Amino acid sequence: MPGVLVVDDEADMRLLVEAVIKRANEGLKVVGLATNGAEAIAGWRDTSPDMILLDQQMPDMTGLEAAEHILAEQPDQTIILFSAFLDAQIRSRATELGIKACVPKTDLLKIPEALWRFDTD
């Protein structure tokens, strides 16, 4: 069962994402929760998730910065940027880094579907 690391500084969003994935019951499993970039990197090392759902706007670093760090070490890691504010600049940088997809937060309920679609495993 593919594992997902959920990274978001908003407790509500973590809870929602976790609930949505769980309730969708589509064979995905939340293997870790992180509230900032540093926790995301640590959680990624600890849990070796199949996918990372990464918030962009966080207190210590942006999701793009965290993704850059992770993808430098493991270029084939599936990362999906999950952000409330996605502009062309962020999308273009995400593509450059090798992030699989950018999903707006308003598409919360479509998260499981997106995760499946972009999971390369």
Add this chain to the structure above:
Amino acid sequence: MEIRHGLTRRRGFTPALLAGLVAAASVGAFAETRAASEPDRAGVRALATAAAAGVSAQIDAAGRRLAAVSEAIDGNPSLPDGELISDMSRLMSPGQTMGIVRGGSTDTASVAVVVPPRPSGALTGVDLGRLPVFRLALELARDAGGPEVAVGSGPTGQRMVIAVAPLYGSADIPVDVVTRRGSLKGFVVLLAADDARFGLPVASTDADLALRLVQGGVVLASAGRRATGSRPDSAVAIPVTTNGVSWTVEAWPVGTGSKRALVVLLSGLALALVVGSVATRRERSIRRAVAEAESRAQEVSLVARAGPLLQQSLALSDLLPVFAVEISDELGLNGASIDLVTEDGRLARAFSLGPTSGVAEALDQLATPTGSVPAGDVITVPLLRAGRCVGVLRARAVKGLSAPQVDALVAVCNLMAAALGNARLFQDEQEMVARLRGVDRMKTTFVSSVSHELRTTVTAIEGFAGLLGSDMTPPDDPLRDDYLERLRRNARSLAVLVDDLLDFARFERSSSELALKPINLSEFVPQVVDQMSSLLAGRPVAVSVEPDVTALADLSAVERILVNLLSNASKYTPSGSAIEVGLTSGDGVAVLTVADHGPGVPEEEREKVFGLFYRVADPSARSTRGVGIGLALAHQLVDQLGGTITVGDTPGGGATFRVTVPLVEQAPAAPQSPRTPAMKKS
């Protein structure tokens, strides 16, 4: 024999050439009386050497003296006759007579002075104008307005060489003939009798000499039948320099016989001196004019170069040094300093080269300088723009400044003033652009923040509503209450955000009317805190309220202030940490404090946090939710209530916002609304 001398300057037409031409005229007069004879080669070479040396000495000495006298006469037409006689006597050689004719036309010309005076001589006291030969010479000179030479006979019938040099009564010789005619004041007249020997050491010899006056390989004048041929090896050449003009006197023996050749040549040479000196003075006046023109050209060039120079940059920091260095180099200034008029009308030093050259006078005492400046003096030039003084240049004129140089400096300073005005406009514009860019950045941040806030909150509301409404959460699921609470909190958060945005619109209009009335803050503050509890989830609020604190304020304003401060505190206080709200009174004001345990506000940012769209620079705080309106709005509302708002440290870390609002007892009561006794209960 006569030769006219045009004064128009031509190539190669030097004073010496003029002199030579005059000399040649005399030679011509000599030719008919000359008797040929064989040269006595043995003894004449020494004689020729002596003769050449004598001629040179004569030319040299007479030339210098004549130039001096001529200058004195020209520059001072009213020089007393006594002084003229004295001066001219020193010029005379034996056999020569010199006169001054005053008056510039045949009608008015009369002999004023004749030197030397001869008690029994025909010339003494004689009106030279009556002599036909002299009249002729005078007429020629007057016609051309230039020096003239003639050979004729005197009152006793003796041969005479007459040289006439015009006097114009000024140091400058007019360039065109018409002006020369108009400004003629008289003439210097030289009469040389043909038996004069000029004191030369040739009296004891019968030798005939060929003499030539040569300049740059060109024979200017010659005397003696064979003097026109090539120069024999036996010739001697003596270089002569007179009035700055150099030539060579060459002499060689051609036989014995008449001394007239020498005499006439010497007469010619003496005449040449008259002409040469006048011409030399003309040359000098031309040089003066050229120097003057060059000086003017230098000043024009300074002004001309200043223009592009001052347009090179619009930055004051570039302009001032370039300007100061340029004028200092050009005009020999030292310690140039530039003071600029500040907005409050004072002078402030903006730039200086080297030690300051003193403090400029008060602005109202500054006058644009005119006339020359003595060496070592300090010159002060106001920088005028549209008649208004925008600054002052001061510098020491090390070598002094001529009046035209001062004029040029003033002109350049006015150009500088214009450039300063442009630089200031540019600076203002740059500042405006920077401000607008800042505003633009803030707006961008604002839009991005608002988008983020709205989407996050709405997503949460939608998400929890979706969970609650779907099959995924059965009615008996214990999580329902949690979802409901979260949904409610996000809705509240959204309401605050919307209020913020509405407030922002109001803030922009900046014209909200407050209805001041007594408010019992001791009761109102806990109510507001209570309403806000859902937004402050996880962050306990400790309220400490002094009883019966009543302020004269606007209810909704106080609510907005407190809500915004609490909302701000909740953003920066970690979950689980307490927020402390306090209310006290003293010094006529109610004091409301809201303390959080977040990162705090750095000292240098404490003024700025109340600015619109401001977010703390700390990167960890920047990602905190918020759009930068709440505190700005609180500040505006507190202002309208007549209170103050400040931010300081919370003991143990964090920020404490402190708001004061006038107590009802201290506030000026509205005229038609007497204080209500029952104000304790709101």
